[in-house]
Amino acid sequence: MSAEVPETASAEEQKEMEDKVTSPEKAEEAKLKARYPHLGQKPGGSDFLRKRLQKGQKYFDSGDYNMAKAKMKNKQLPTAAPDKTEVTGDHIPTPQDLPQRKPSLVASKLAG
Amino acid sequence: MNCPDESTYGNKADIISTVEFNHTGELLATGDKGGRVVIFQREQESKNQVHRRGEYNVYSTFQSHEPEFDYLKSLEIEEKINKIRWLPQQNAAYFLLSTNDKTVKLWKVSERDKRPEGYNLKDEEGRLRDPATITTLRVPVLRPMDLMVEATPRRVFANAHTYHINSISVNSDYETYMSADDLRINLWNFEITNQSFNIVDIKPANMEELTEVITAAEFHPHHCNTFVYSSSKGTIRLCDMRASALCDRHTKFFEEPEDPSNRSFFSEIISSISDVKFSHSGRYIMTRDYLTVKVWDLNMENRPMETYQVHDYLRSKLCSLYENDCIFDKFECVWNGSDSVIMTGSYNNFFRMFDRNTKRDVTLEASRENSKPRAILKPRKVCVGGKRRKDEISVDSLDFSKKILHTAWHPSENIIAVAATNNLYIFQDKVN
Numbered sequence: 256m257s258a259e260v261p262e263t264a265s266a267e268e269q270k271e272m273e274d275k276v277t278s279p280e281k282a283e284e285a286k287l288k289a290r291y292p293h294l295g296q297k298p299g300g301s302d303f304l305r306k307r308l309q310k311g312q313k314y315f316d317s318g319d320y321n322m323a324k325a326k327m328k329n330k331q332l333p334t335a336a337p338d339k340t341e342v343t344g345d346h347i348p349t350p351q352d353l354p355q356r357k358p359s360l361v362a363s364k365l366a367g
Numbered sequence: 368m369n370c371p372d373e374s375t376y377g378n379k380a381d382i383i384s385t386v387e388f389n390h391t392g393e394l395l396a397t398g399d400k401g402g403r404v405v406i407f408q409r410e411q412e413s414k415n416q417v418h419r420r421g422e423y424n425v426y427s428t429f430q431s432h433e434p435e436f437d438y439l440k441s442l443e444i445e446e447k448i449n450k451i452r453w454l455p456q457q458n459a460a461y462f463l464l465s466t467n468d469k470t471v472k473l474w475k476v477s478e479r480d481k482r483p484e485g486y487n488l489k490d491e492e493g494r495l496r497d498p499a500t501i502t503t504l505r506v507p508v509l510r511p512m513d514l515m516v517e518a519t520p521r522r523v524f525a526n527a528h529t530y531h532i533n534s535i536s537v538n539s540d541y542e543t544y545m546s547a548d549d550l551r552i553n554l555w556n557f558e559i560t561n562q563s564f565n566i567v568d569i570k571p572a573n574m575e576e577l578t579e580v581i582t583a584a585e586f587h588p589h590h591c592n593t594f595v596y597s598s599s600k601g602t603i604r605l606c607d608m609r610a611s612a613l614c615d616r617h618t619k620f621f622e623e624p625e626d627p628s629n630r631s632f633f634s635e636i637i638s639s640i641s642d643v644k645f646s647h648s649g650r651y652i653m654t655r656d657y658l659t660v661k662v663w664d665l666n667m668e669n670r671p672m673e674t675y676q677v678h679d680y681l682r683s684k685l686c687s688l689y690e691n692d693c694i695f696d697k698f699e700c701v702w703n704g705s706d707s708v709i710m711t712g713s714y715n716n717f718f719r720m721f722d723r724n725t726k727r728d729v730t731l732e733a734s735r736e737n738s739k740p741r742a743i744l745k746p747r748k749v750c751v752g753g754k755r756r757k758d759e760i761s762v763d764s765l766d767f768s769k770k771i772l773h774t775a776w777h778p779s780e781n782i783i784a785v786a787a788t789n790n791l792y793i794f795q796d797k798v799n
Contacts, residue, residue: 279683280631286686287632294632303636304577304599308530308549363403364381365791366428 383786385773389453389461392777395423395784396463397791398448402432404465404518406476407793423793427476429518432467444469450535452544454557462521464544468531471546473522473557479515483507527553527563534584540591547584547596554608566614567596567606582697583643593618595645595652601638603654603663621652621668623661633685633694641697646706647778653709655700658682660711660721675721675728678713680751680762693767704779712771715760716787717747733771733785733792744794 288294380401387396395407408426435444446467454462460477485507490496530548537544545554545566552567567584571577579600587593592608604617625634637657644653651672652663658679661671677698681688688694693714700711712718713730721728730747750759773786781796 280633283685284631363399363405365405366425
């Protein structure tokens with residue numbers, strides 16, 4: 256019985272090594288999972304798609320902003336963390352976050 | 368492996384977002400992130416310079432779209448031109464469709480080379496004349512003037528898309544066109560701007576069940592009832608508008624079977640189709656996903672006819688490419704006029720061409736350092752591992768911020784336009 260255990264362990268190890276050699280994709284996947292253990296169970300699923308559909312969404316509520324400013328006084332307002340998880344509700348946008356109307360009268364350099 | 372912000376390479380607004388030749392190849396239009404369109408026109412070949420091929424010069428430029436903010440939905444609407452499509456020429460004026468994420472516009476580009484002179488009520492500078500001084504009547508005469516090219520918006524097709532428009536396609540009936548966003552496709556008549564027909568709707572009743580989005584759509588070049596659309600899951604659906612008003616049920620479904628043992632976290636992302644194009648003959652469709660270009664026969668749904676590797680060496684870099692978002696880059700693909708060669712872009716300002724007949728392929732580079740006017744482009748090679756030869760570039764030295772997403776091929780000649788971030792390159796076949 257004690258002789259069987261090391262055999263199966265090495266068979267699994269061997270398969271893993273084979274995977275890495277034959278599939279660079281799987282090796283890359285392992286790397287990613289090591290860096291982001293909380294990455295969604297459903298890869299490329301609805302989380303990813305919904306983020307794509309929400310592109311360009313910016314929220315600004317002047318009431319929230321002024322309340323937060325009053326509460327915080329001198330402290331900095333919280334900003335969104337630049338990582339891969341969705342942040343909702345914690346981030347209070349500031350007027351600087353909103354798009355400015357850009358000057359559109361400048362000609363394209365291709366036309367110059 | 369860093370993917371620096373594009374703005375480090377000059378003005379962000381100058382980044383070219385679409386390139387398209389018109390049906391004769393006489394005109395070439397580019398759209399950019401700043402919402403501007405620049406149209407180039409090919410020089411007429413003059414008799415005394417027969418050996419000199421026509422070059423493309425700036426013909427017209429205009430601001431097509433402006434940035435907007437949807438206050439109701441708190442949504443920023445970029446002015447970036449996603450696609451330009453030309454209408455076939457039917458009179459002296461040129462017409463094109465340009466679109467950003469939400470609004471499609473029909474632009475008329477026309478020439479003016481005469482102007483009326485000798486008005487009764489206005490003087491030559493346009494100032495109104497004192498009626499008391501007008502004692503005689505004269506007829507204004509048309510006099511020649513310096514050529515002026517004007518662009519005017521003729522139609523604005525707005526408020527029909529909840530999601531972001533990724534494609535527009537002019538129908539072969541020249542009366543209608545379609546616009547596709549992530550979840551819906553609408554059919555428009557060029558004359559009517561306040562109505563459009565919804566022909567495809569894949570929005571699930573419960574958004575939690577969303578599994579795929581529409582990534583590109585195109586009408587068949589000859590059959591006005593047929594169109595295709597591609598999805599983020601790597602599938603293509605062909606629909607026939609004669610079958611029903613809402614084409615939610617496809618006529619044909621193209622999907623390559625996947626080996627389940629090869630599946631990884633990245634499989635679905637890299638199978639997402641970023642572009643779909645009918646061949647000029649209408650018999651084939653070409654699709655581009657992250658690592659390959661595939662040619663499908665319309666009569667064979669279960670697998671592609673041909674598969675070409677664009678940059679397979681990136682397979683061992685997928686983790687970094689996911690982290691810097693490059694894995695979501697949307698590359699386009701194009702056919703040459705005779706459907707014998709296909710072309711698509713890659714990183715490091717490289718672009719690839721595949722000859723479908725000889726099965727030969729080439730990698731070329733669009734960069735100022737490596738090409739002087741009239742110089743011949745030298746083929747490039749990426750070295751995958753082991754010893755790197757002198758001229759080769761190793762995968763780790765590739766610049767992932769220099770991506771060629773948009774290219775165009777002249778409809779009948781070997782002239783190609785390649786957009787490299789904020790620069791446009793036009794390459795022509797060598798003249799003997």
